[in-house]
Amino acid sequence: MKKTRRRLDLFHVLTWVASAATVFILLWILESIFTPALPMIQRSGLGFFTSIAWNVNRDVYGALPFVIGTAMTSLIALILALPLGVFIALFLSENFLPFWIRQVIRFVVELLAAIPSVVYGLWGIAVVIPIVQQFGGVLANSLGFLPLFQGPAFGNSTLTASLVLALMVLPTITAISRTTLANLPLTLREGSYAIGATRWETIFRVLLPSAAPGIVAATILAFGRAMGETMAVAMLIGNSPRLSWSLLSPGGTLAGLLANQFGEASGLQISALMYAALALVLLTLIVNMIGEAVLRHVEKSTAGIR
């Protein structure tokens, strides 16, 4: 085998250093969260995530309400954004309308991703909270027997935060789903029409199942984004440290907990907050890694068929 001469020039060194720096920074961040979290980890271990009481002045810390709040807001945001996003993606990848209209809509959806989080929060306060206040009562009265819709309806509640969060993850789902659908080989569509399928049948029986792995990747990445979302959620969710299963009650998320309490924290509280931060970071890292892996796999598997 011919041995290629490897030149160690400035370019190689710089690029190596840059790449190594990125990895190093990630590890450094993880370490600087892990080290202050140790006292709390040693004290509670995994019980931290199953305990309900978060009482700063009594030095009792249990993050379960916030874990549940994070999970609930993210899941509901996904449940709302997924169908919407997939349908938009379908619309953009089919030719119902002229090309230029599709381009405009695509651009607008991507603009949604560019809006700063705090602006979403302000919009939520101005628009979504009054709506939830008005219709929350109706919801509570009609579906109040379910623990999910129980109790007095608050404007600042898990539901409000979930609605705005759905809007925030919509661009992610739409963009990736659209790309996946558009990259499906033309032969797939042509073949389906050739055997006599209608457009609807093609979409739901052929295209969507083929695009499913890509859509799953989009969902996972959107989930990762939703879990980490801080500002908008903290402005809308009511920041309650009490565990509540009702969507109409105020709740709390891990990210919001950190944003609210870290500035004034001291002693064991810092350790507890760092422990929560560690959990959040690891969770979002893992979710994003899985999402990326699935996406990579999808790209590879559809690259061959053209």
Place this chain on the structure above:
Amino acid sequence: MKIPRIPYLLLSALLAQFLVPSAPAALLLQGAGATFPAPLYLRWIAEYTKTHPGVQINYQGIGSGAGIKQFTQNLVAFGASDAAMTDKEIAAVKRGVVLIPATAGSIVLAYNLPGVEDLKLSREAYVGIFLGKITKWNDPAITKTNEGVNLPNIGITACERSDGSGTNFVFTKHLSAISPDFDHQVGYGTSVTWPTGVAGKGNDGVTALIKQTPGSIGYVEYGYAVHNKLPFASLQNRAGEFVKATTASGAATLATTQFPPGLLRAWPSDPDGKDAYPISTFTWLLLYKKYDDPAVRDGVKDFVNFGLTDGQKFAEELGYIPLPKEIVDKCIEALKSVE
């Protein structure tokens, strides 16, 4: 040899910095801490630097806790805290601490009830609201002190602080002082777990919550309520009278404060007196007992002296309570001990 152009230009620009004569160094004093007195301190700074152009003072309202932290880490020339400093925190500062009450304010219960202009809340009522025991506005505990006022049958949303704060500390200290129930269930501190209600970040966060939620009631600093035109309730004090927060009622509370010897730190959590508004508190400036830099020390002492004397006349218009003369004298005495 051809010199590469871009690195040459960058290097020249860098070296040129040393050739430009620098502006005369002004004395820079950095302060940080509570957000509650921030508007007043910023006014003091504006007025003081008018007559003292060689001094530049920078105050950041980052919160009492963060202020204490930065003060302990020697990152600032002076700190500010609504919750003063605990003995443990004072012990952590090697240079020693001098606490100086700089101004004072009242915490009011602002509410959102369209059509209700005057609300009188008994002790039983407002403690019950924040304990989650009283959940509707037309509860007998509230209606019996508000004859003739049409209180709607809507739910009460208690609005609280989600972040740690001196305001929280003072309000919960008061509630714990007047209600053993509250003390047992919630306790007091810069951050507590409230049994009910929604929470927002900062005084402005709570103000926003109150404004956007009909039927809500929350605790904010007097200045915020007035500035945002929020109606606030008259509270029943220890003597049984219903008092509204004003400069006079706040001053009546402050006048009852007894400081322990050697330390200007006390909380009038349940003041005596007919006219005393029950929730008023000082806010403190934190100074080191020993400054390394004499210029910084003199600058800080002079500025604080200004605040304690001329600065007090700005207090009322900004929503704070001017310090009673006896307390100002004690503060100036304490200021002398800074070396």
